[in-house]
Amino acid sequence: MVQSASSDAERKIISILKVLSESSEPLGSITIARELERYGIFLSERAVRYHLRITDERGHTQPLGRDGRMITPRGLEELRLALAPDNVGFVLEKLETLAFYTTFDPYTKTGRLAINTSIFAEDSFKQALPLMREVFKAGLCVSEYVAIASEGEKLGDVVIPRGKVGLATVCSVTINGVLLKAGIPIESRFGGILEIREPKPRRFVAIINYEGTSLDPSEQYIRAKMTSVGEVAKTGNGRILANFREIPAPSRSIVEEKVRALKEAGIGGVYVIGNTSEAVCQIAVGTNRIGIVLLGGLNPVAAVAETGVEVENIGESGTIDFEQMQSVWTL
Numbered sequence: 001m002v003q004s005a006s007s008d009a010e011r012k013i014i015s016i017l018k019v020l021s022e023s024s025e026p027l028g029s030i031t032i033a034r035e036l037e038r039y040g041i042f043l044s045e046r047a048v049r050y051h052l053r054i055t056d057e058r059g060h061t062q063p064l065g066r067d068g069r070m071i072t073p074r075g076l077e078e079l080r081l082a083l084a085p086d087n088v089g090f091v092l093e094k095l096e097t098l099a100f101y102t103t104f105d106p107y108t109k110t111g112r113l114a115i116n117t118s119i120f121a122e123d124s125f126k127q128a129l130p131l132m133r134e135v136f137k138a139g140l141c142v143s144e145y146v147a148i149a150s151e152g153e154k155l156g157d158v159v160i161p162r163g164k165v166g167l168a169t170v171c172s173v174t175i176n177g178v179l180l181k182a183g184i185p186i187e188s189r190f191g192g193i194l195e196i197r198e199p200k201p202r203r204f205v206a207i208i209n210y211e212g213t214s215l216d217p218s219e220q221y222i223r224a225k226m227t228s229v230g231e232v233a234k235t236g237n238g239r240i241l242a243n244f245r246e247i248p249a250p251s252r253s254i255v256e257e258k259v260r261a262l263k264e265a266g267i268g269g270v271y272v273i274g275n276t277s278e279a280v281c282q283i284a285v286g287t288n289r290i291g292i293v294l295l296g297g298l299n300p301v302a303a304v305a306e307t308g309v310e311v312e313n314i315g316e317s318g319t320i321d322f323e324q325m326q327s328v329w330t331l
Contacts, residue, residue: 196240
């Protein structure tokens with residue numbers, strides 16, 4: 001009986017975290033109680049506040065005064081772990097949703113970009129910045145545009161915790177979004193580790209299919225220390241984060257036009273565009289399809305993690321207005 005009561009309480013807490021994760025703004029207990037009804041959970045405002053005190057103590061939520069609460073990176077991680085058994089393929093759905101919400105127009109340099117968010121201790125960020133600049137300089141990134149946030153501020157859907165600094169890097173899903181708006185059905189196949197030699201892309205040495213995972217591949221590779229991005233930036237040899245997409249062959253000319261426009265707007269990341277029905281970096285593609293390799297947006301941060309600096313990453317963490325971004329060289 002005690003175990004059942006405990007499980008019920010945890011189910012309610014996870015549902016509260018899920019409601020908060022779906023909002024880009026702080027939510028109060030009245031709003032949370034109303035949203036919980038969508039999951040068949042009926043709690044009074046007082047009961048919601050009781051459960052929120054628990055999530056505050058665990059570091060899963062952050063009180064923001066009268067505005068309500070936001071979920072923290074630790075809360076997002078807890079939610080991800082709790083929902084993992086039900087969320088096989090969740091990353092693919094997340095990519096597709098984020099691409100839909102990407103509104104960036106490379107011709108006018110307006111709209112919202114898809115981002116990744118990385119969280120550093122304040123002292124660590126000062127140490128990390130020179131390391132990341134080497135990677136940006138080598139072009140192993142989607143864009144040199146970044147955004148910085150201090151504690152209590154937001155980057156995408158993430159609130160920066162107390163004593164931390166947040167860094168937003170442009171996510172390769174931005175390219176998906178731009179192509180989607182152009183009517184091109186781009187297929188996201190996997191995230192992987194790409195081997196680079198002198199200094200050309202050679203082959204994928206590890207891959208994680210998006211449709212079979214609830215975890216972001218780049219986050220996993222960084223935690224597992226499977227990259228050598230810093231070495232690639234220095235010598236042209238090593239292993240970097242990359243993603244694999246496919247497009248219909250007849251769309252090639254439109255894709256190349258959009259890629260040029262993106263590059264002129266400061267958004268790169270398209271590393272290789274293959275030929276029709278031909279393998280790319282030893283990855284086979286379908287008939288009348290073209291493979292595309294995109295650079296991982298978290299490559300600069302991976303180079304920092306390789307040196308032992310602690311950094312927490314949240315891939316595909318939401319969108320941000322282009323006007324909020326600045327060149328990494330102005331930091």
